[in-house]
Amino acid sequence: MSVPKRSYRGISAQQRRDQRREQLLAAGLDLLGTHGWRQTTMTAVCTRAGLTERYFYESFAHRDELLLAVLDRIASQIRDVGLRALAETEGDPQMKAKAAIGAFVDLLTGDPRIGRVAMLESAAEPLRARRHELLREFAQLIATQARTLYGDDALPPPHDQIAGLLLTGGLAELLMAWLTGELPASRQDIIDIGAAHFAATTQRH
Amino acid sequence: MSVPKRSYRGISAQQRRDQRREQLLAAGLDLLGTHGWRQTTMTAVCTRAGLTERYFYESFAHRDELLLAVLDRIASQIRDVGLRALAETEGDPQMKAKAAIGAFVDLLTGDPRIGRVAMLESAAEPLRARRHELLREFAQLIATQARTLYGDDALPPPHDQIAGLLLTGGLAELLMAWLTGELPASRQDIIDIGAAHFAATTQRH
DNA sequence: TCATTCTGACCGTGGTTCCTGTCAGAAGTC
DNA sequence: GACTTCTGACAGGAACCACGGTCAGAATGA
Numbered sequence: 001m002s003v004p005k006r007s008y009r010g011i012s013a014q015q016r017r018d019q020r021r022e023q024l025l026a027a028g029l030d031l032l033g034t035h036g037w038r039q040t041t042m043t044a045v046c047t048r049a050g051l052t053e054r055y056f057y058e059s060f061a062h063r064d065e066l067l068l069a070v071l072d073r074i075a076s077q078i079r080d081v082g083l084r085a086l087a088e089t090e091g092d093p094q095m096k097a098k099a100a101i102g103a104f105v106d107l108l109t110g111d112p113r114i115g116r117v118a119m120l121e122s123a124a125e126p127l128r129a130r131r132h133e134l135l136r137e138f139a140q141l142i143a144t145q146a147r148t149l150y151g152d153d154a155l156p157p158p159h160d161q162i163a164g165l166l167l168t169g170g171l172a173e174l175l176m177a178w179l180t181g182e183l184p185a186s187r188q189d190i191i192d193i194g195a196a197h198f199a200a201t202t203q204r205h
Numbered sequence: 206m207s208v209p210k211r212s213y214r215g216i217s218a219q220q221r222r223d224q225r226r227e228q229l230l231a232a233g234l235d236l237l238g239t240h241g242w243r244q245t246t247m248t249a250v251c252t253r254a255g256l257t258e259r260y261f262y263e264s265f266a267h268r269d270e271l272l273l274a275v276l277d278r279i280a281s282q283i284r285d286v287g288l289r290a291l292a293e294t295e296g297d298p299q300m301k302a303k304a305a306i307g308a309f310v311d312l313l314t315g316d317p318r319i320g321r322v323a324m325l326e327s328a329a330e331p332l333r334a335r336r337h338e339l340l341r342e343f344a345q346l347i348a349t350q351a352r353t354l355y356g357d358d359a360l361p362p363p364h365d366q367i368a369g370l371l372l373t374g375g376l377a378e379l380l381m382a383w384l385t386g387e388l389p390a391s392r393q394d395i396i397d398i399g400a401a402h403f404a405a406t407t408q409r410h
Numbered sequence: 411t412c413a414t415t416c417t418g419a420c421c422g423t424g425g426t427t428c429c430t431g432t433c434a435g436a437a438g439t440c
Numbered sequence: 441g442a443c444t445t446c447t448g449a450c451a452g453g454a455a456c457c458a459c460g461g462t463c464a465g466a467a468t469g470a
Contacts, residue, residue: 036330038330124329124330125241125330128325128328128329136382158390162379162390162398165382165388166375166398166402168378169374169375169376169379170370170371170406171371171374173370173371173373174370176337177370183363183366185363185367193367193371197371197406201375201402
């Protein structure tokens with residue numbers, strides 16, 4: 001099949017291409033976030049997206065590439081809402097931490113599919129490596145934020161990086177338990193606990 | 206095929222059965238701990254074990270059952286070495302925590318396959334649920350130990366359970382990074398950090 | 411010795427997924 | 441209106457796996 005060039009139904013080739021990619025990403029998030037990694041096969045994604053397998057290869061080389069794209073999008077959403085909350089919140093470090101964690105929690109619960117992919121499915125095989133990279137990235141981000149929040153009371157490297165890992169890993173585990181309904185806690189409970197843990201982990205004591 | 210009953214090569218039917226089960230478990234650990242979950246197919250396990258697929262069904266109903274058995278064995282090993290270290294160590298809570306964490310770390314690094322399965326592969330699809338159960342079990346265990354170690358300074362329920370989740374999740378993430386060689390830290394560093402984190406997380410502050 | 415039992419090797423079926431190719435018809439272009 | 445391009449549906453092959461069955465030969469027990 002040749003690469004589409006001219007417009008169709010009043011939509012340019014590039015727009016159609018983008019639209020199809022978007023459909024595939026949406027279908028991927030949907031399947032990954034509801035039926036899990038095992039069910040998110042290439043054919044299933046195409047069926048859900050209402051597209052033929054042929055169009056899959058137009059946007060992605062193989063299934064893993066789609067899954068990574070889904071995860072990356074979620075990661076950047078997390079980064080965005082977290083940093084925005086930090087920037088928009090006035091007050092002491094504890095307030096800022098609560099705002100960032102609150103925004104994070106709201107993103108994961110606002111769309112449960114995002115929560116499942118970010119916390120549960122990302123641990124599975126094709127996504128694990130990227131999840132690990134992202135977690136380290138967030139650990140780094142947290143270390144940086146802790147330094148701007150706490151100044152000299154923050155931990156020096158490499159302990160800040162280690163603290164970031166302990167914090168993100170712990171929070172991930174806590175949120176997994178909470179998202180699966182095993183933990184009788186409110187949104188505010190989770191935020192308070194997360195913020196307290198953030199302070200305890202990233203601050204010199 | 207009928208169930209074997211008489212001895213063969215001087216080995217009883219039950220012994221042969223157990224031996225084959227053991228071979229399958231060993232092959233499962235080997236594949237899971239070196240090539241990962243995807244490669245650990247039923248046929249691959251049988252080939253590595255030097256057995257026919259027929260004998261697989263003698264011991265396990267399907268692949269997942271074998272994988273769970275592998276994980277469960279590792280979990281009980283972790284429990285054993287941890288509790289034994291606690292029982293055999295005299296001294297203050299910090300010493301005991303270090304001994305338990307040290308024994309845990311040594312188990313995971315002594316056989317890298319165990320480390321990979323326990324920390325990495327267990328997060329994948331068929332094992333995730335069990336991993337989660339086990340983690341909660343360990344969280345409970347840690348909460349109990351914290352109470353005997355710290356007495357009234359320990360956290361009250363349900364905060365002890367939450368602390369257990371934060372601790373196990375954080376440690377898992379830290380160990381993952383360490384096991385994959387991303388963290389320039391010594392065994393002692395990891396143990397010290399783990400013990401400090403244990404104290405910070407499970408103690409009233 | 412000889413029938414029985416156990417073993418390991420092999421083949422076959424059914425199902426699934428990935429991936430490519432074909433083809434009729436709709437939409438666009440000249 | 442005729443030709444080209446794009447689209448969606450579908451067919452089908454290759455690869456893999458789970459799972460069951462067959463079969464010759466080795467080991468056993470009477």
